[in-house]
Amino acid sequence: MVYDFDTVYDRRSTDSSKWGRVEPDVLPMPVADMDFKSPEPIRRALAARVEQGFYGYGLAQEELHNAFTARLQRRFGWTVPQDAVLPIPGVIPGFNAALRALTKPGESVVVQLPSYPPILNAYTHHGIERRDAFLVRGDSGRYQIDFDSFRAAIDETTRAFILCNPHNPVGRVFSPEELRELAEICLDRGLWIISDEIHCDLTLGGSVHTPIASLSPEIAERTITLMAPSKTFNLAGLKASIAVITNPELRARFESGKAGMVGAVNILGYTAMTAAYRDCDDWLAELTAYLTANRDHVSAVVAERMPKLRLYPAEATYLAWIDGNGLGAPGNDAAAWFLGNARVAFGDGANFGPQGSGFVRMNFGTPRALLNEGLERMARAMASE
16 A cells, blocks of 8 residues: 555544543544545645635635545546535534525424434424435344435425435445435425435445435535545544535525525635545555455454444445444443443444434554454453443
8 A cells, every 4th residue: 555544653642532531541433434545635835825824805716616626536437517516614514504594493304314413303493394205224233224214304395305325323325226216206206305415425335325315417406515634534533525506596596595604614724625536546445455355354353343234345444343232231322331341432322313322333444453453352342241
């Protein structure tokens, strides 16, 4: 490999929320923040921008739009006009601005459970209700869309659907056929689609991401697509993302939803996004190969040494969704059990909805040495029971 993903860095000295919130003897593996340095082209671009010495209000340059739209075409075969690209300071602000623009108090939004907590709880900020549809596990542990529950969740108050694809936390990359069926239901019932595709670049083991809006012009007309380099290139702290909205009227509504609350991307965020989308494809190819190997390693070690746990290998993201219901942990709190007995911090599955009870979310976007340390701590703790 040309790029180094094996070096272990001391991130406790980097003002990291992931590493700074745990006790010194705890290995943190919950937050979607990789333990790899961002790619060299991004670091070089940021260093050059810092040297300019001016950090006033930023403006997205044509270079960013060119780099991003070329990348959509290159990776997904999706042709998007440049005026459809709106830089925004985060995907979470993006789907909240969309809800603000597209719903009003008393109406409702559909989400699929289990679900990323900011999606699960977004409805609480807008005086609307949440309607729950579900992903269900087959015998293999692979999650499927429960289309019956999706249809049943929609009523006369429902205005929007928040899609998460690739899905956090279950790691599914939904197929074009699955996405088309979801979209046809939404179009038939008059729903707007708000699509969180932040993990779209982190597909593993040959999985292929399809932006739902790329399926047809009719679907694109009712879709706000949210993407970002933050997870892919470890840039989350720069608060830089992009909304893709091809429908001019929908774009204007989204802009109204941003008004007074969701401002511009910071000046360094513009620089980092441009370099990431223009210059880092080779780095990303090696990263996803490394992550795929880490994913497979987690699956093998769990199968061999931790028979009380169950997981289906993620098709994307660097997050393992591990079923710990077989642990018999007090209160079925597997996250607390691993923290107390193995000194490893995971995301608590209960935060992703009732369907996550007894699960943990594990970040395997880390050097193999740290990953092995976490797995060894888990296995030892379980063996001592």
